[in-house]
Amino acid sequence: MTRSQFLGTGMAVPEQVVTNDDLSARMDTTDEWIRTRTGIQERHWVREGETGADLARAASRRALEMAGLEPAALDAIVYATSTPDHFAPGNGVFLQRMLGTGPIPAIDIRTQCSGFVYSLSVADAWIRTGMYRHILVVGAEVQCTGMDISTQGRNTAVIFADGAGAAVLGPTDDPDRGILAFDLHSDGTYAEKLWVDSPGSMYHPRVSHQQLDEGRHFLAMDGKEVFRHAVVRMPESVAAVLAVIGASPADLKLLIPHQANLRISEMVQKSLGLRDDQVYNNIQRYGNTTAATIPIALDECVRAGRVSRGDLLAFTAFGSGFLWGSVALRW
Ligand SMILES: CC(C)(COP(=O)(O)OP(=O)(O)OC[C@H]1O[C@@H](n2cnc3c(N)ncnc32)[C@H](O)[C@@H]1OP(=O)(O)O)[C@@H](O)C(=O)NCCC(=O)NCCS
Numbered sequence: 605m606t607r608s609q610f611l612g613t614g615m616a617v618p619e620q621v622v623t624n625d626d627l628s629a630r631m632d633t634t635d636e637w638i639r640t641r642t643g644i645q646e647r648h649w650v651r652e653g654e655t656g657a658d659l660a661r662a663a664s665r666r667a668l669e670m671a672g673l674e675p676a677a678l679d680a681i682v683y684a685t686s687t688p689d690h691f692a693p694g695n696g697v698f699l700q701r702m703l704g705t706g707p708i709p710a711i712d713i714r715t716q717c718s719g720f721v722y723s724l725s726v727a728d729a730w731i732r733t734g735m736y737r738h739i740l741v742v743g744a745e746v747q748c749t750g751m752d753i754s755t756q757g758r759n760t761a762v763i764f765a766d767g768a769g770a771a772v773l774g775p776t777d778d779p780d781r782g783i784l785a786f787d788l789h790s791d792g793t794y795a796e797k798l799w800v801d802s803p804g805s806m807y808h809p810r811v812s813h814q815q816l817d818e819g820r821h822f823l824a825m826d827g828k829e830v831f832r833h834a835v836v837r838m839p840e841s842v843a844a845v846l847a848v849i850g851a852s853p854a855d856l857k858l859l860i861p862h863q864a865n866l867r868i869s870e871m872v873q874k875s876l877g878l879r880d881d882q883v884y885n886n887i888q889r890y891g892n893t894t895a896a897t898i899p900i901a902l903d904e905c906v907r908a909g910r911v912s913r914g915d916l917l918a919f920t921a922f923g924s925g926f927l928w929g930s931v932a933l934r935w
Pocket of ligand 1: 632634637642715717757762763826827828829830864868892922923
């Protein structure tokens with residue numbers, strides 16, 4: 605039976621580093637508050653002119669290089685982002701143009717923090733059915749241009765950040781390798797708990813001066829509500845995806861949780877009974893890069909030699925939607 609496996613990974617973050625002290629100079633917050641509540645020490649934000657597609661291109665080139673493939677060898681692009689460079693078209697086509705692939709399919713997945721897990725499920729299905737062979741899966745975000753960088757927006761401005769991660773997937777017939785199972789969910793009851801209201805096609809016009817004055821184009825979050833659900837849904841989903849393959853958390857070599865908040869990751873770890881060496885976190889250095897957190901973390905683990913062939917891995921994500929899910933795989 606054909607499965608999909610990872611052939612290469614890559615990541616890229618903007619050059620500009622923004623520390624907690626940099627934020628304290630712009631809003632009423634402190635390094636101590638941010639570290640204690642979120643674990644974040646610094647993050648990267650784009651400078652004017654730098655785009656999400658630029659970050660995606662850099663991450664993709666590294667993933668292609670590791671895979672030993674030229675862009676021309678790609679059969680499809682699946683691009684997860686909640687912050688496309690434009691309202692339309694999606695960012696997949698900009699990446700397709702930049703990489704100079706053939707005229708291959710390029711789709712955007714709009715499932716925010718869960719974007720990379722959902723994108724893997726699409727790429728995996730395409731590969732298993734034999735529809736496409738080599739698929740570039742990207743998670744990339746530019747959050748800093750959509751946040752209120754003032755005291756009023758401090759509950760999101762200190763958390764979200766910019767970056768990109770990429771992976772090249774291809775088919776394998778090895779029964780001991782590849783993507784094994786997914787667990788995917790949504791609950792739209794909470795759609796407004798973490799969202800960007802405007803611009804929206806329900807408004808005439810899609811964005812108005814009044815909406816801008818009211819700050820409705822900024823990312824808005826009910827942090828407590830997100831926290832409350834994330835710490836239940838993520839462990840529940842990891843347990844569920846492992847149950848599908850007859851495994852338990854103890855069997856995991858590595859869990860990469862979406863880097864929402866270090867406190868959330870710690871609670872997920874505790875509730876699954878995992879040791880420190882079984883969970884990877886890097887939110888301290890990058891903040892929450894939404895769809896990019898998992899592929900960035902994966903690339904760091906791969907390049908640091910934290911995963912070996914045959915290891916059981918799981919990724920889990922929760923966020924805006926609410927949407928959440930997990931994937932289990934053997935490296
Ligand atoms: C955002 C989060 C850290 C806030 O922590 P919290 O304890 O819930 O804080 P609250 O939002 O209730 O705010 C508590 C106080 O801190 C203040 N505050 C919020 N952000 C602050 C900041 N950056 N610096 C200083 N004070 C801040 C609030 O204004 C509030 O003040 P008040 O009591 O005078 O009204 C927390 O809710 C969280 O991590 N939620 C999950 C967020 C997340 O992971 N999102 C991504 C999901 S993909």
